[in-house]
Amino acid sequence: ELKVEQNPLFLSMQEGKNYTIYCNYSTTSDRLYWYRQDPGKSLESLFVLLSNGAVKQEGRLMASLDTKARLSTLHITAAVHDLSATYFCAVVYGNKLVFGAGTILRVKS
Amino acid sequence: NAGVTQTPKFRILKIGQSMTLQCTQDMNHNYMYWYRQDPGMGLKLIYYSVGAGITDKGEVPNGYNVSRSTTEDFPLRLELAAPSQTSVYFCASSWNTEAFFGQGTRLTVV
Numbered sequence: 778e779l780k781v782e783q784n785p786l787f788l789s790m791q792e793g794k795n796y797t798i799y800c801n802y803s804t805t806s807d808r809l810y811w812y813r814q815d816p817g818k819s820l821e822s823l824f825v826l827l828s829n830g831a832v833k834q835e836g837r838l839m840a841s842l843d844t845k846a847r848l849s850t851l852h853i854t855a856a857v858h859d860l861s862a863t864y865f866c867a868v869v870y871g872n873k874l875v876f877g878a879g880t881i882l883r884v885k886s
Numbered sequence: 887n888a889g890v891t892q893t894p895k896f897r898i899l900k901i902g903q904s905m906t907l908q909c910t911q912d913m914n915h916n917y918m919y920w921y922r923q924d925p926g927m928g929l930k931l932i933y934y935s936v937g938a939g940i941t942d943k944g945e946v947p948n949g950y951n952v953s954r955s956t957t958e959d960f961p962l963r964l965e966l967a968a969p970s971q972t973s974v975y976f977c978a979s980s981w982n983t984e985a986f987f988g989q990g991t992r993l994t995v996v
Contacts, residue, residue: 825984825985867985876929
């Protein structure tokens, strides 16, 4: 059974700093998603990563995938307050979409 | 283009009552999912479907039932509601590289 682990689970960072969220998964998969969730809201799709070495960037967020290491990273560059949210990775396993526990990100002014 | 639509948005149930959470998608996606999200937690898969007439259990199926008579609709039925089913329920649909979520149904069982 697939296990998806994110770390850290909680991240408090200063504006302007850089940080990385990690997503490890236990079984081979060919698709990984990153989502953002604001309090009381639904999930917003950020990235879908399909192949080894895939890198995608949108604004201050950059996601990468290493299928050999079963690891994806979400890198935050020069954080701003608007990035405060919970970030989830989700991995396709057979016909299922399995989520990590989420990383709560708080960016302090 | 409505995407994934869930109804109702909020509901309070008494213990032992039953209800159906509705989920409809207009993107012709074959795959549909039901998740629950407890406060401060991640999403746990309840049931999923790979097409009309085909459903399968996820991680936490007890106390729930689903059906998939059409590609568009994937209702989730709660029988004999219990306080442990208090949660936010999300429906999602996907095909190929697309995966979209509905706005959620916040359910409280008292």
